[in-house]
Amino acid sequence: MTSPTAQADRVEAIEIELLLEAMYQRFHYDFRGYSRASVKRRLRQLRERLGYRTYSALLEGLLHDPAVVPQVIAYLTVQVSEMFRDPSYFRALREHVVPHLRTYPSLKVWVAGCSSGEELYSLAILFREEGLEQRTLFYATDINPSALEAAASGVYNLDRIRGFTENHQQSGGRSSLSDYYTTGYGKATFDRRLRERVVFSDHSLVTDAVFGEMHLISCRNVLIYFDNTLQDRTLKLFNDSLIRKGFLGLGSKESIRFSSQATAFQDFVPGERIYQKTSDDA
Known part of the structure; x- marks a missing residue:
């Protein structure tokens, strides 16, 4: 029998796939080939910052609140850099x-x-x-x-x-x-x-x-x-x-x-x- 934690992880994985598909279908930004570990970490940070309880709620905000779109883009593309790094x-x-x-x-x-x-x-x-x-x-x-x-x-x-x-x-x-x-x-x-x-x-x-x-x-x-x-x-x-x-x-x-x-x-x-x-x- 699947544990509650495993079930929750599976639901989260589905939610994230739907969100990435929405970004592509609705806004033509394709993050579907990004490392899932990195995507999940960054989306979790954004979700918590915006006060959404679930990724489904974040998806709803993405589709209905224009202010959310640039924030998703920013979080998924952010790079830590500096001049003459390395x-x-x-x-x-x-x-x-x-x-x-x-x-x-x-x-x-x-x-x-x-x-x-x-x-x-x-x-x-x-x-x-x-x-x-x-x-x-x-x-x-x-x-x-x-x-x-x-x-x-x-x-x-x-x-x-x-x-x-x-x-x-x-x-x-x-x-x-x-x-x-x-x-x-x-x-x-x-x-x-x-x-x-x-x-x-x-x-x-x-x-x-x-x-x-x-x-x-x-x-x-x-x-x-x-x-x-x-x-x-x-x-x-x-x-x-x-x-x-x-x-x-x-x-x-x-x-x-x-x-x-x-x-x-x-x-x-x-x-x-x-x-x-x-x-x-x-």
Whole structure:
């Protein structure tokens, strides 16, 4: 006989599936391939914050209260980030990838799942320091409109700058991070010129198609929220979006090793999860 706890868990699982299906059918946001453990944890936080007793009640709010929709999107897409996060990754880009990028007359860089823009500005600053900014077009994409708006503003709380600065120095920064922002009213606003060569765009790794011909794609700490099928789909999208010999950077806990795209890339800086595309036919 099934225990009450198991029955309750089963009901919750059904409720969550219905909620995710509603998000897709009604609002065209597809979270159905996201890791269920991550989805459940985040939806529980939102449900408790909004005061809903069950996921069914949250679903009713989603369908009938327009204010709930952006909150669900925000909770399911939120990423904890900071500028030059994992400084050794950016040092590896600077020391190992940039020399290859210098050989191209023009460059395209895609920051996929850019959230509120910390990774984008890190790369823009790095490319400026390495003399590549003016030949580079950056694409910053996310499915969360609020995150894209925050990224486009380039404004961050001043209390975060100390951590950003330390990361920048450890990444091999060739200048002072303070050269790139102004302060006021407890905020740091990054130089608008860092955004002059940036295209901010809504793009879903779940449902949308190939995004240009990129020399570098940086998508860090996004795949960990996807199930295996969606990870394979996303890596295939990256493979198809890169030029031959293009570069892919993933998060420290992410890998292509067991994916369907494993043979399409070779380790380039293995310790930093930086890969290079090997062919166009994987």
